[in-house]
Amino acid sequence: MVFLEVEMAWNVVILPEQLDANGLLLHKAIILRLMDDIANRKASKEHGYYVAVTTLNSIGEGKVRELSGDVLFPVTFSCITQKPAKGEILVGTVDKILKQGIFLKSGPISSIFLSEKMMRDYKYVGGENPMFLNDKHAKLEKDTMVRFKVLGLKWLESDREFQILATLAGDFLGSL
Protein backbone atom coordinates (compact mmCIF):
# COMPACT_ATOMS: atom_id res chain seq x y z
CA MET A 1 0.00 0.00 0.00
CA VAL A 2 1.58 3.23 -1.12
CA PHE A 3 0.78 6.34 0.87
CA LEU A 4 1.26 9.86 -0.48
CA GLU A 5 2.12 13.12 1.17
CA VAL A 6 0.20 15.77 -0.74
CA GLU A 7 -0.09 19.51 -0.31
CA MET A 8 -3.61 20.84 -0.60
CA ALA A 9 -5.76 23.89 0.04
CA TRP A 10 -8.84 24.25 2.23
CA ASN A 11 -11.01 26.97 3.79
CA VAL A 12 -11.33 26.83 7.56
CA VAL A 13 -14.30 28.54 9.22
CA ILE A 14 -13.68 29.96 12.69
CA LEU A 15 -16.53 31.12 14.93
CA PRO A 16 -16.33 34.70 16.26
CA GLU A 17 -15.92 33.54 19.89
CA GLN A 18 -12.81 31.58 18.93
CA LEU A 19 -11.09 34.67 17.55
CA ASP A 20 -8.58 35.28 20.27
CA ALA A 21 -6.20 38.23 20.45
CA ASN A 22 -3.59 35.67 21.39
CA GLY A 23 -2.37 34.47 17.99
CA LEU A 24 -1.36 31.09 19.35
CA LEU A 25 -4.87 30.21 20.45
CA LEU A 26 -6.25 31.23 17.07
CA HIS A 27 -3.59 29.10 15.41
CA LYS A 28 -4.62 26.14 17.53
CA ALA A 29 -8.30 26.71 16.74
CA ILE A 30 -7.51 26.69 13.02
CA ILE A 31 -5.48 23.49 13.26
CA LEU A 32 -8.15 21.68 15.29
CA ARG A 33 -10.91 22.79 12.95
CA LEU A 34 -8.89 21.74 9.91
CA MET A 35 -8.23 18.29 11.37
CA ASP A 36 -11.88 17.93 12.19
CA ASP A 37 -12.95 18.92 8.69
CA ILE A 38 -10.52 16.51 7.07
CA ALA A 39 -11.52 13.65 9.38
CA ASN A 40 -15.18 14.26 8.52
CA ARG A 41 -14.46 14.41 4.83
CA LYS A 42 -12.88 10.95 5.14
CA ALA A 43 -11.97 10.53 1.46
CA SER A 44 -12.48 11.98 -1.98
CA LYS A 45 -12.38 10.62 -5.48
CA GLU A 46 -9.34 12.65 -6.48
CA HIS A 47 -7.20 12.29 -3.34
CA GLY A 48 -8.29 8.96 -1.93
CA TYR A 49 -8.46 8.48 1.84
CA TYR A 50 -7.31 11.32 4.11
CA VAL A 51 -5.16 9.63 6.74
CA ALA A 52 -3.61 12.50 8.71
CA VAL A 53 -2.79 16.19 8.43
CA THR A 54 0.96 16.47 8.94
CA THR A 55 1.76 20.18 8.69
CA LEU A 56 -0.12 23.43 8.33
CA ASN A 57 1.91 25.31 5.73
CA SER A 58 0.24 28.70 5.43
CA ILE A 59 -2.73 30.64 6.74
CA GLY A 60 -4.10 33.34 4.46
CA GLU A 61 -5.91 36.56 5.29
CA GLY A 62 -9.20 35.85 7.09
CA LYS A 63 -12.44 37.02 5.48
CA VAL A 64 -15.48 37.84 7.58
CA ARG A 65 -18.70 36.24 6.38
CA GLU A 66 -21.28 38.98 6.67
CA LEU A 67 -24.36 37.12 7.83
CA SER A 68 -22.84 34.89 10.49
CA GLY A 69 -19.77 36.81 11.56
CA ASP A 70 -17.66 33.67 11.06
CA VAL A 71 -14.20 34.17 9.70
CA LEU A 72 -12.99 32.11 6.80
CA PHE A 73 -9.26 31.41 6.57
CA PRO A 74 -7.79 29.95 3.39
CA VAL A 75 -5.04 27.52 4.42
CA THR A 76 -2.60 25.19 2.71
CA PHE A 77 -1.45 22.02 4.44
CA SER A 78 0.23 18.69 3.88
CA CYS A 79 -1.74 15.53 4.34
CA ILE A 80 -0.97 11.84 4.17
CA THR A 81 -3.38 10.18 1.79
CA GLN A 82 -3.94 6.69 0.50
CA LYS A 83 -5.33 6.14 -2.96
CA PRO A 84 -5.66 2.65 -4.39
CA ALA A 85 -4.64 2.24 -8.04
CA LYS A 86 -5.77 -0.29 -10.60
CA GLY A 87 -3.11 -2.97 -11.16
CA GLU A 88 -1.48 -2.31 -7.80
CA ILE A 89 -0.44 -5.24 -5.61
CA LEU A 90 -1.80 -4.90 -2.07
CA VAL A 91 -1.74 -6.89 1.13
CA GLY A 92 -4.89 -7.26 3.21
CA THR A 93 -6.57 -9.51 5.73
CA VAL A 94 -9.63 -11.69 5.26
CA ASP A 95 -12.70 -10.13 6.84
CA LYS A 96 -15.62 -12.34 5.79
CA ILE A 97 -15.98 -15.60 3.88
CA LEU A 98 -18.91 -16.36 1.62
CA LYS A 99 -19.48 -19.14 -0.86
CA GLN A 100 -19.23 -16.62 -3.69
CA GLY A 101 -15.96 -15.16 -2.50
CA ILE A 102 -14.11 -13.30 0.21
CA PHE A 103 -14.29 -9.80 1.64
CA LEU A 104 -10.91 -8.35 2.51
CA LYS A 105 -9.83 -5.20 4.24
CA SER A 106 -6.58 -3.37 3.81
CA GLY A 107 -5.70 -0.23 5.76
CA PRO A 108 -8.43 2.39 5.32
CA ILE A 109 -10.10 0.38 2.55
CA SER A 110 -12.84 -1.73 4.05
CA SER A 111 -14.68 -2.97 1.00
CA ILE A 112 -12.57 -5.30 -1.13
CA PHE A 113 -14.23 -8.25 -2.83
CA LEU A 114 -12.32 -11.24 -4.10
CA SER A 115 -14.71 -13.33 -6.14
CA GLU A 116 -14.48 -17.11 -6.06
CA LYS A 117 -13.95 -16.91 -9.85
CA MET A 118 -10.81 -14.82 -9.32
CA MET A 119 -9.19 -17.22 -6.88
CA ARG A 120 -7.66 -19.67 -9.36
CA ASP A 121 -7.37 -23.07 -7.67
CA TYR A 122 -8.87 -22.16 -4.29
CA LYS A 123 -12.09 -24.04 -3.47
CA TYR A 124 -14.75 -23.21 -0.92
CA VAL A 125 -14.99 -25.48 2.13
CA GLY A 126 -18.09 -24.83 4.21
CA GLY A 127 -18.77 -25.62 7.85
CA GLU A 128 -18.59 -23.85 11.14
CA ASN A 129 -15.37 -22.18 10.13
CA PRO A 130 -15.70 -21.66 6.37
CA MET A 131 -12.53 -21.25 4.33
CA PHE A 132 -11.01 -21.54 0.88
CA LEU A 133 -8.37 -24.22 0.27
CA ASN A 134 -6.13 -24.97 -2.70
CA ASP A 135 -4.26 -28.08 -3.84
CA LYS A 136 -1.14 -27.01 -1.99
CA HIS A 137 -3.16 -26.77 1.23
CA ALA A 138 -2.84 -23.01 1.37
CA LYS A 139 -5.72 -21.74 3.46
CA LEU A 140 -7.76 -18.56 3.28
CA GLU A 141 -9.79 -18.12 6.45
CA LYS A 142 -10.72 -15.22 8.69
CA ASP A 143 -7.70 -12.99 9.43
CA THR A 144 -5.41 -14.72 6.91
CA MET A 145 -3.04 -12.25 5.25
CA VAL A 146 -3.51 -12.18 1.51
CA ARG A 147 -1.51 -10.58 -1.26
CA PHE A 148 -3.80 -9.61 -4.13
CA LYS A 149 -3.98 -7.42 -7.19
CA VAL A 150 -6.47 -4.59 -7.74
CA LEU A 151 -8.56 -5.61 -10.74
CA GLY A 152 -10.87 -2.64 -10.69
CA LEU A 153 -12.11 0.07 -8.40
CA LYS A 154 -15.10 2.31 -8.05
CA TRP A 155 -15.63 5.47 -6.02
CA LEU A 156 -18.90 5.46 -4.07
CA GLU A 157 -19.91 9.04 -3.47
CA SER A 158 -22.70 8.19 -1.02
CA ASP A 159 -20.42 6.19 1.31
CA ARG A 160 -17.35 8.31 0.55
CA GLU A 161 -15.20 5.29 -0.04
CA PHE A 162 -13.71 3.05 -2.69
CA GLN A 163 -14.99 -0.35 -3.59
CA ILE A 164 -12.34 -2.68 -4.94
CA LEU A 165 -12.46 -5.88 -6.95
CA ALA A 166 -9.46 -8.08 -6.26
CA THR A 167 -7.90 -10.99 -8.11
CA LEU A 168 -5.35 -13.69 -7.32
CA ALA A 169 -4.56 -14.28 -11.00
CA GLY A 170 -0.82 -13.67 -11.18
CA ASP A 171 2.41 -15.02 -9.77
CA PHE A 172 3.24 -14.62 -6.08
CA LEU A 173 -0.35 -13.78 -5.12
CA GLY A 174 -2.39 -15.57 -2.45
CA SER A 175 -2.13 -16.25 1.24
CA LEU A 176 1.06 -15.17 3.01
Place this chain on the structure above:
Amino acid sequence: MSGEEEENAAELKIGEEFLKAKCLMNCEVARILDHKYDQLQQTSDDPTNQISQVFEKSMQYVKRFSRYKNPDAVRQVREVLSRYKLAEFELCVLGNLCPETVEEAIAIVPSIKSKGRMLEDDAIEKMLHDLSLIKKFE
Protein backbone atom coordinates in the same frame (compact mmCIF):
# COMPACT_ATOMS: atom_id res chain seq x y z
CA MET B 1 -4.12 11.74 -15.71
CA SER B 2 -5.86 11.78 -19.06
CA GLY B 3 -9.11 9.90 -19.19
CA GLU B 4 -8.24 8.09 -22.39
CA GLU B 5 -5.35 6.10 -21.09
CA GLU B 6 -6.48 3.55 -18.59
CA GLU B 7 -4.83 3.45 -15.22
CA ASN B 8 -2.58 0.45 -14.65
CA ALA B 9 -0.06 0.41 -11.83
CA ALA B 10 1.70 -2.60 -13.36
CA GLU B 11 2.83 -0.43 -16.27
CA LEU B 12 3.34 2.58 -14.04
CA LYS B 13 0.34 4.25 -15.68
CA ILE B 14 -0.87 5.84 -12.51
CA GLY B 15 -2.39 9.17 -11.55
CA GLU B 16 -0.17 12.21 -11.77
CA GLU B 17 -0.36 12.60 -8.01
CA PHE B 18 1.75 9.48 -7.59
CA LEU B 19 4.47 10.92 -9.78
CA LYS B 20 4.40 14.43 -8.33
CA ALA B 21 3.73 13.86 -4.65
CA LYS B 22 6.04 12.16 -2.22
CA CYS B 23 5.22 8.46 -1.90
CA LEU B 24 5.67 6.84 1.51
CA MET B 25 6.33 3.26 2.53
CA ASN B 26 4.37 1.55 5.32
CA CYS B 27 7.29 1.82 7.72
CA GLU B 28 7.64 5.56 7.08
CA VAL B 29 3.92 6.13 7.57
CA ALA B 30 4.04 4.10 10.80
CA ARG B 31 6.64 6.48 12.21
CA ILE B 32 4.73 9.61 11.18
CA LEU B 33 1.41 8.34 12.52
CA ASP B 34 2.99 7.25 15.78
CA HIS B 35 4.38 10.71 16.27
CA LYS B 36 1.06 12.28 15.27
CA TYR B 37 -0.78 10.07 17.72
CA ASP B 38 1.43 11.18 20.63
CA GLN B 39 1.00 14.79 19.59
CA LEU B 40 -2.77 14.45 19.61
CA GLN B 41 -2.75 12.92 23.08
CA GLN B 42 -0.90 15.95 24.37
CA THR B 43 -2.57 18.86 22.58
CA SER B 44 -6.17 17.88 22.28
CA ASP B 45 -8.74 18.20 25.08
CA ASP B 46 -10.51 15.17 23.74
CA PRO B 47 -7.99 13.03 21.86
CA THR B 48 -10.33 10.18 21.03
CA ASN B 49 -12.51 12.61 19.15
CA GLN B 50 -9.65 13.79 16.95
CA ILE B 51 -8.67 10.34 15.76
CA SER B 52 -10.59 9.45 12.66
CA GLN B 53 -11.45 5.94 11.61
CA VAL B 54 -9.25 6.28 8.55
CA PHE B 55 -6.35 7.24 10.84
CA GLU B 56 -6.95 4.35 13.18
CA LYS B 57 -7.31 1.72 10.47
CA SER B 58 -4.26 3.00 8.63
CA MET B 59 -2.19 2.99 11.79
CA GLN B 60 -3.15 -0.58 12.62
CA TYR B 61 -2.37 -1.60 9.08
CA VAL B 62 1.06 0.02 8.76
CA LYS B 63 2.10 -1.32 12.16
CA ARG B 64 1.14 -4.82 11.21
CA PHE B 65 2.68 -4.74 7.76
CA SER B 66 5.85 -2.71 8.31
CA ARG B 67 8.86 -4.85 7.52
CA TYR B 68 11.28 -2.47 9.19
CA LYS B 69 10.72 -1.01 12.65
CA ASN B 70 13.94 0.73 13.53
CA PRO B 71 14.13 4.36 12.27
CA ASP B 72 17.68 3.91 10.93
CA ALA B 73 16.65 0.85 8.96
CA VAL B 74 13.71 2.75 7.48
CA ARG B 75 16.08 5.47 6.29
CA GLN B 76 18.52 2.94 4.86
CA VAL B 77 15.82 1.16 2.90
CA ARG B 78 14.92 4.38 1.11
CA GLU B 79 18.58 5.14 0.55
CA VAL B 80 19.35 1.72 -0.93
CA LEU B 81 16.29 1.71 -3.16
CA SER B 82 16.92 5.24 -4.43
CA ARG B 83 20.20 4.11 -5.99
CA TYR B 84 18.30 2.11 -8.60
CA LYS B 85 16.51 4.87 -10.54
CA LEU B 86 13.08 3.67 -9.50
CA ALA B 87 9.93 5.73 -9.65
CA GLU B 88 8.70 6.73 -6.19
CA PHE B 89 5.75 4.41 -6.54
CA GLU B 90 7.94 1.42 -7.46
CA LEU B 91 10.29 2.18 -4.60
CA CYS B 92 7.45 2.06 -2.10
CA VAL B 93 5.91 -1.15 -3.42
CA LEU B 94 9.29 -2.91 -3.23
CA GLY B 95 10.02 -1.51 0.24
CA ASN B 96 6.59 -2.62 1.45
CA LEU B 97 6.41 -6.10 0.02
CA CYS B 98 10.10 -7.05 0.34
CA PRO B 99 10.28 -9.61 -2.46
CA GLU B 100 12.82 -12.37 -1.92
CA THR B 101 13.63 -13.33 -5.49
CA VAL B 102 14.10 -11.49 -8.77
CA GLU B 103 11.02 -13.24 -10.20
CA GLU B 104 8.91 -12.11 -7.28
CA ALA B 105 10.17 -8.52 -7.60
CA ILE B 106 9.23 -8.46 -11.29
CA ALA B 107 5.85 -10.05 -10.58
CA ILE B 108 4.88 -7.37 -8.06
CA VAL B 109 6.42 -4.42 -9.93
CA PRO B 110 6.36 -5.44 -13.62
CA SER B 111 7.26 -1.90 -14.68
CA ILE B 112 10.86 -2.34 -13.51
CA LYS B 113 11.40 -4.70 -16.44
CA SER B 114 9.50 -2.69 -19.02
CA LYS B 115 11.03 -1.42 -22.24
CA GLY B 116 13.68 1.22 -22.01
CA ARG B 117 14.53 0.53 -18.38
CA MET B 118 18.12 -0.32 -17.62
CA LEU B 119 17.50 -2.59 -14.66
CA GLU B 120 19.13 -5.96 -15.34
CA ASP B 121 18.40 -9.04 -13.30
CA ASP B 122 21.81 -8.70 -11.63
CA ALA B 123 20.98 -5.21 -10.46
CA ILE B 124 17.64 -6.36 -9.07
CA GLU B 125 19.36 -9.26 -7.34
CA LYS B 126 21.87 -6.87 -5.75
CA MET B 127 19.07 -4.58 -4.62
CA LEU B 128 17.16 -7.43 -2.95
CA HIS B 129 20.36 -8.61 -1.31
CA ASP B 130 21.02 -5.14 0.11
CA LEU B 131 17.47 -5.00 1.46
CA SER B 132 17.78 -8.39 3.13
CA LEU B 133 21.00 -7.24 4.80
CA ILE B 134 19.22 -4.25 6.32
CA LYS B 135 16.55 -6.57 7.67
CA LYS B 136 19.15 -8.95 9.08
CA PHE B 137 21.09 -6.28 10.94
CA GLU B 138 18.10 -4.31 12.15
